[in-house]
Amino acid sequence: MGCRVLFPAMATATLVIVLLHAAAGESETNLVFYMHDNVSGNNVTAFTVAGLNGTSSDPGKFGTIVVNWDAATKGVQVTGTADPDNIVGRIQGTYVNTNLVTGLDFLMLFTVIFEDMEYRGSTLEFHGTDKFFAPHRELAVVGGTGKFRFARGYAILTTEVLSGPNAVVKFNTTIRY
Numbered sequence: 001m002g003c004r005v006l007f008p009a010m011a012t013a014t015l016v017i018v019l020l021h022a023a024a025g026e027s028e029t030n031l032v033f034y035m036h037d038n039v040s041g042n043n044v045t046a047f048t049v050a051g052l053n054g055t056s057s058d059p060g061k062f063g064t065i066v067v068n069w070d071a072a073t074k075g076v077q078v079t080g081t082a083d084p085d086n087i088v089g090r091i092q093g094t095y096v097n098t099n100l101v102t103g104l105d106f107l108m109l110f111t112v113i114f115e116d117m118e119y120r121g122s123t124l125e126f127h128g129t130d131k132f133f134a135p136h137r138e139l140a141v142v143g144g145t146g147k148f149r150f151a152r153g154y155a156i157l158t159t160e161v162l163s164g165p166n167a168v169v170k171f172n173t174t175i176r177y
């Protein structure tokens with residue numbers, strides 16, 4: 001089993017990538033980052049662009065479409081601004097409220113664009129339904145570019161901070177590429 005730590009400067013931080021040998025010619029990697037989804041307040045990075053009531057639609061109601069440019073960080077960072085040293089990338093995409101009854105399911109379509117060290121410019125594609133208050137929430141990793149070409153895998157999601165409609169969500173991601 002080969003094991004090495006990427007992003008050497010962060011070896012002591014939360015974002016530690018362990019490389020394990022999986023099937024022939026493939027590596028299995030675990031990577032953890034935190035999505036800061038701010039839909040209100042003074043530093044909004046996720047905007048309602050459409051829905052049954054137009055741009056004033058509630059993200060918590062069926063049919064509402066949000067476009068996001070969220071920070072991905074290597075720590076939870078509950079308070080204050082996202083420290084530039086802590087940002088590992090951007091989560092760019094959209095989510096759509098897809099549960100007519102509960103309003104708590106979100107179809108998520110994101111590209112995570114890494115800005116860090118040797119993965120700068122590489123991306124991962126996330127796709128799936130986030131059942132926001134379900135005990136187990138999982139998205140598929142359906143592809144990647146750059147260092148992550150041919151990637152596939154999954155991410156386990158947990159909400160670390162919920163402040164009104166704003167959330168910090170942990171992505172515990174396992175990929176093979």
Ligand SMILES: *[C@@H]1O[C@H](CO)[C@@H](O)[C@H](O)[C@H]1NC(C)=O
Pocket residue numbers: 051052053056057058061062063064
């Ligand atoms: C649209 O507005 C109505 C009236 O305020 C409200 O009851 C409904 O929940 C809203 N729907 C959405 C999707 O925001």
Ligand SMILES: *[C@@H]1O[C@H](CO)[C@@H](O)[C@H](O)[C@H]1NC(C)=O
Pocket residue numbers: 036038040041042043071078079080081082163166
């Ligand atoms: C998100 O908004 C909160 C206030 O609700 C703010 O403290 C935090 O810095 C914002 N996060 C980012 C990444 O800008």
Ligand SMILES: *[C@@H]1O[C@H](CO)[C@@H](O)[C@H](O)[C@H]1NC(C)=O
Pocket residue numbers: 042043071080081082
């Ligand atoms: C808002 O977010 C941007 C981008 O992450 C950051 O540069 C800025 O410092 C943040 N401001 C506050 C008040 O959180």
Ligand SMILES: *[C@@H]1O[C@H](CO)[C@@H](O)[C@H](O)[C@H]1NC(C)=O
Pocket residue numbers: 032172
């Ligand atoms: C990520 O998931 C793995 C396996 O499920 C677990 O061992 C690890 O502790 C998790 N890491 C974090 C930071 O939650």
